[in-house]
Amino acid sequence: MRSQTIIIGATDGFFQVVDFPIDTAPTITLNGVAQTIYQFGVDAFGKAGWYWQQGSNTLQQGQQISPGAGVTMVVTYNALSQSFTVDTNATQVAARAAIEGTTGKWENIDQQANMPNASVAHSYGQGNLTNFGVIPQIVVFDTYVSAFDEAVGEYITFNYTLNALSGKFIITDVAATHVPGMVAPSPATGGAILYTVTCTNQMYTGNYVQWFLGLTTALKTAIQAAASANATANNSTGSPPTTPSATGIQSEVEGWSIGASDQTGAGALVLTSSLATVPVGRVNFQNSGSITRVSVSARIPPQGQNLVIDILRATAAQQTGSPPCATGTSIFVAGADSNKLVLPDSQCSVAKQTVFTPAPFTVVGMDTFTTASPPVAIVPDLFTIQAKYVATSGTVVNAQDVVVEIFIQF
Amino acid sequence: MSLKLLFGPSVGAGIDVTSWLIADGNLQWTKSVDQNWTAQWYMKSINESGTSLITTLGGRPAVGQAFWITETLSSVTTVRFSGLIATILETAYQGGAGYTKGILQFQIQAAGWTTVCDHRVIVETYDAGQTSLSVITDIYNQTIAADGITFADVDGFTLSPQPLTFNPTTVTDAFNQLRTLLQQQWWIDENKGFHFKELALAPNSGITIDNTHQNIMLQDGPTGPPQITS
Numbered sequence A: 001m002r003s004q005t006i007i008i009g010a011t012d013g014f015f016q017v018v019d020f021p022i023d024t025a026p027t028i029t030l031n032g033v034a035q036t037i038y039q040f041g042v043d044a045f046g047k048a049g050w051y052w053q054q055g056s057n058t059l060q061q062g063q064q065i066s067p068g069a070g071v072t073m074v075v076t077y078n079a080l081s082q083s084f085t086v087d088t089n090a091t092q093v094a095a096r097a098a099i100e101g102t103t104g105k106w107e108n109i110d111q112q113a114n115m116p117n118a119s120v121a122h123s124y125g126q127g128n129l130t131n132f133g134v135i136p137q138i139v140v141f142d143t144y145v146s147a148f149d150e151a152v153g154e155y156i157t158f159n160y161t162l163n164a165l166s167g168k169f170i171i172t173d174v175a176a177t178h179v180p181g182m183v184a185p186s187p188a189t190g191g192a193i194l195y196t197v198t199c200t201n202q203m204y205t206g207n208y209v210q211w212f213l214g215l216t217t218a219l220k221t222a223i224q225a226a227a228s229a230n231a232t233a234n235n236s237t238g239s240p241p242t243t244p245s246a247t248g249i250q251s252e253v254e255g256w257s258i259g260a261s262d263q264t265g266a267g268a269l270v271l272t273s274s275l276a277t278v279p280v281g282r283v284n285f286q287n288s289g290s291i292t293r294v295s296v297s298a299r300i301p302p303q304g305q306n307l308v309i310d311i312l313r314a315t316a317a318q319q320t321g322s323p324p325c326a327t328g329t330s331i332f333v334a335g336a337d338s339n340k341l342v343l344p345d346s347q348c349s350v351a352k353q354t355v356f357t358p359a360p361f362t363v364v365g366m367d368t369f370t371t372a373s374p375p376v377a378i379v380p381d382l383f384t385i386q387a388k389y390v391a392t393s394g395t396v397v398n399a400q401d402v403v404v405e406i407f408i409q410f
Numbered sequence B: 001m002s003l004k005l006l007f008g009p010s011v012g013a014g015i016d017v018t019s020w021l022i023a024d025g026n027l028q029w030t031k032s033v034d035q036n037w038t039a040q041w042y043m044k045s046i047n048e049s050g051t052s053l054i055t056t057l058g059g060r061p062a063v064g065q066a067f068w069i070t071e072t073l074s075s076v077t078t079v080r081f082s083g084l085i086a087t088i089l090e091t092a093y094q095g096g097a098g099y100t101k102g103i104l105q106f107q108i109q110a111a112g113w114t115t116v117c118d119h120r121v122i123v124e125t126y127d128a129g130q131t132s133l134s135v136i137t138d139i140y141n142q143t144i145a146a147d148g149i150t151f152a153d154v155d156g157f158t159l160s161p162q163p164l165t166f167n168p169t170t171v172t173d174a175f176n177q178l179r180t181l182l183q184q185q186w187w188i189d190e191n192k193g194f195h196f197k198e199l200a201l202a203p204n205s206g207i208t209i210d211n212t213h214q215n216i217m218l219q220d221g222p223t224g225p226p227q228i229t230s
Helices: A090-100 A118-132 A146-149 A208-223 B055-057 B132-142 B171-182
Strands: A004-006 A015-017 A025-031 A035-038 A050-052 A058-061 A072-077 A138-144 A155-160 A166-177 A193-200 A257-260 A268-270 A281-285 A289-300 A305-314 A342-343 A349-353 A361-363 A381-391 A401-409 B002-007 B029-030 B037-046 B066-073 B076-093 B103-111 B121-126 B150-154 B165-171 B184-190 B193-197 B202-209 B227-229
Touching: A004 A268, A146 A166, A146 A193, A146 B076, A146 B202, A289 A305, A289 A342, A289 B132, A342 A349, A349 B132, B029 B076, B103 B132, B132 B150, B132 B171, B132 B193, B165 B171, B171 B184, B171 B193
Parallel strands: A035 A050, A155 B202, B150 B193
Antiparallel strands: A004 A072, A015 A058, A025 A072, A050 A058, A138 A193, A138 B227, A155 A166, A166 A193, A166 B029, A257 A268, A268 A401, A281 A381, A289 A349, A289 A361, A289 A401, A305 A342, A305 A381, B002 B066, B029 B037, B037 B103, B066 B076, B076 B103, B121 B165, B184 B193
């Protein structure tokens, strides 16, 4: 935590710069009076308070009103002002100390590029401790139980006193050998299958650091493009049709979340949902750019039916109710379902480009909000995603873990 | 227990060649959460009934031949392993005095279905910001889906922070690159199901080994009593 005192100058006093990139929400006083703090990209712009942005040195008064020349501004904030972070697993240090009679510290250094702030660096460190902070156990044993043969990649539970084994162990390898019978050696009639099972309590948690880096980088990109992004989750529920239906438009289900990633400068908003059923959701965002690509993918593809995705853009007049009603004009060329985003029967993913009307489909611009005085009231775009099944033939199976992505070029 | 070895494009359309197996403990297979699944066995050209394997198959066992190993327990048949034959070492034993026929022995090495990925190629560039599910499913759809591999269990909500370029790359190498990036594992199972998993999210097998069920682990197997490395 550091504190910096700034004497407001005669010009552009509503815009101030501190020495280091701000990591977490700062506190600000003007002549000792605490100020309200808002965050770019999270809070609507234009409020009577000071806006900060993670990873940025700048602070801005939301109404672009200077506190006045000579006013003392004190900013207290966290900043990534050193090039390393330290993370510790205290439990394991204590355990090592008890065993070794030393400090118990096993220290190591890991260098990574592109750590945007201390939070990511700490997450990376904690992730490494989770993955590698415990000396793993690898258990190998023989068995005649065939259930292990079908359980590669699954975990078993140990609660075995003799070897002091407890907890989850993931089966990583199974080796099987046919042991001929004494009387009937043929595999067709006799013998047994002996399995050698290898399992471990090493818990690889996946490379969430990459995920986190991607997410934060993209959000940062979006914010730097003078845009904001947020998602609204709907609380109403619904279930997919159980039989093929040409009109089975589903009601809304909750679970949309928003992520984004593109560190090359082209921002992207990504709608994801981990729901088992096909979700219908909405996302509000204020941004400047054009939709260049939409895609849908499903872990379990629809079977016996096509999944038709439509994306509607609501005008300001249509954005009524709370949450706003699911209406608007399709971004796709009007007409048959084939003009929309269609995940065909038994297919896992599909994408569409340059099929929008007009193409590219331009979303609301926000370039003027930092310079207009008084601030311009912005009506954010509102997009509604609708899904329906259209029967093809045979037994229907609904798609699961459906992800709809909308890519916007800023 | 009843094991069967079938040659054919599917387990239902396979030719039963079990009677030509040499039952000397060489029928083996290994499975792993990395993609390398292997199997091996020895076969002879004439079975106990005097029937020719080559006549039954209409030719010698061939590299690339799809095979299925099934086990029937209590009237329930389970596919234990399947894949493609990778290499065949054929040895001829000439007939002795008074014999008119010799016999052939086939020493067969085989691989699981991931071997299909070794000879499929992907040419594609994926923008940053896509989920790993999108990338993996697209590679799958463009390549091995047509080979009959099904989508079994794929984690997919990791966002790619950088563009991915495969220009061109074998599917095996592409999936291995993603495996490194995502710190996940991938394999294709005995039912041709494609898995791309984060092991920390491994499902429960339902198996518990406790003091009551310790005999699940043999004390006198080839590897001896259970061994724990730490």
